[in-house]
Amino acid sequence: MRHLLAAVLLSMLSVLSVPAAAQPSRYLISASPMTGTPPGTQAWRVQYWTMNGSGQRLAVTGIVAAPMEAIPPRPRRVIAWTHGAWGVAEECAPSLSPSFFEYSAGMDAVRSGYVVVAPDYIGLGSPTMHPFLVGPDTANSVLDAVRAAREIPGAAAGSRFAVWGESQGGHAALWTATAAQAYAPDLTLVATAAAAPPTDLGANLREGSDKNARALLLSFALHSWSTLYGFSLDPIANRTNQGIIRRLSENNCVAFNKKPKLGTILGILTIARATKGKDIEKIEPFGSFERANSVDPARVPGPLLIAQSSRDTIVAPSVTRKFAKAVCRRGTALRWIDMTGDHGASARDSAQETIGWITARFDGSPPPSDCRRL
Known part of the structure; x- marks a missing residue:
């Protein structure tokens, strides 16, 4: 009986002393x-x-x-x-x-x-x-x-x-x-x-003075939001440029210590031209989404x-x-x-x-x- 009691106590102690990990x-x-x-x-x-x-x-x-x-x-x-x-x-x-x-x-x-x-x-x-x-x-x-x-x-x-x-x-x-x-x-x-x-996401995507950086970041945002929430890109870009937005987003990480590839540069320039003068904040549902996430x-x-x-x-x-x-x-x-x-x-x-x-x-x-x- 003593041995049984000791075993039970030992079991209880081992449970109580289990480390947090x-x-x-x-x-x-x-x-x-x-x-x-x-x-x-x-x-x-x-x-x-x-x-x-x-x-x-x-x-x-x-x-x-x-x-x-x-x-x-x-x-x-x-x-x-x-x-x-x-x-x-x-x-x-x-x-x-x-x-x-x-x-x-x-x-x-x-x-x-x-x-x-x-x-x-x-x-x-x-x-x-x-x-x-x-x-x-x-x-x-x-x-x-x-x-x-x-x-x-x-x-x-x-x-x-x-x-x-x-x-x-x-x-x-x-x-x-x-x-x-x-x-x-x-x-x-x-x-x-x-x-x-x-x-203010609308103002930030509109007023940054580096138009090429703006185009890349806008591509990231448009690809992310259209993929996750089904937002149509038709009011913003034609089918060809929608493909460029997708490729820029899927194939590029921000390069901190090297120059971007020629294809990336050309894609960014194309999107910069395609979105010039377009205020995304005034295009729904993007505008509402920008405001909600500002x-x-x-x-x-x-x-x-x-x-x-x-x-x-x-x-x-x-x-x-x-x-x-x-x-x-x-x-x-x-x-x-x-x-x-x-x-x-x-x-x-x-x-x-x-x-x-x-x-x-x-x-x-x-x-x-x-x-x-x-």
Whole structure:
């Protein structure tokens, strides 16, 4: 009888002492350790569950990085890094790129002790169309990435997080801040930072001064939205140019360190000519969809940091400044960083100041506001 009782007690103790890693994961599907990471950094390629705006459950991918140190007694602070436009094709996922760390400014925060969670978003690295600049879908994938990171024992990620992104990722960061409380009440948003964020999609796709970049980004948006939601491209382009839009989107990822192919250049020039003078915002259902996925300044909680270059040729500085002024009218504490570099360097040029500002928010310092000088 004593032996039976001891066996029962031993069985009970073994169940009670099962480590967290052995418990069923709610969000994390897999976490594969990466090699060749920057000094002092450990990282995992992850697959995790999220939901799109229609409530469909999807498996998506990303990267989680943390300091190469012993697990601290308290959970680590978390930054969700939301990347800029890499493309809309499955193979354009940042986590698949050998240049991921080089071109992901948010990874700099690992050196300051943060866990950095870098989702690919839906459809990049996973077999479904990427919902390009679709706010709710993107926000869900970011918030669920933070949740998944918390299920990696070696990351030691806490529930308090900041979100920081550039370009398309600035739009993602602002939408994540808007959705965080309702979608992920188990997480606590501490701060939001956006470098060169598209806010008013109609104005951004219309007013960027680089017409070729505008044509490529418009192609990404049109291909994504027509594929996902069945929007007809007939009011925008003829059949030949619709084929060019599809090929530009399916065959091109944004090239950071090499020139685009001749066919890509010719395709972009063709679409730039074909869409010249066409205001997509006035063509339905695209106009309504642009407005629905623009960022409402009244819904973005503070504290907020925006970094914007006055020489940005892709995200019009005037559009960003107008958004910032609207945020200020709501009484939200806003830090504004003026820069003069090109669009692609927005996050890198403001990284040191942004990480310092985020750290001060985690530390509980009152947020500064630049609203008066705006």
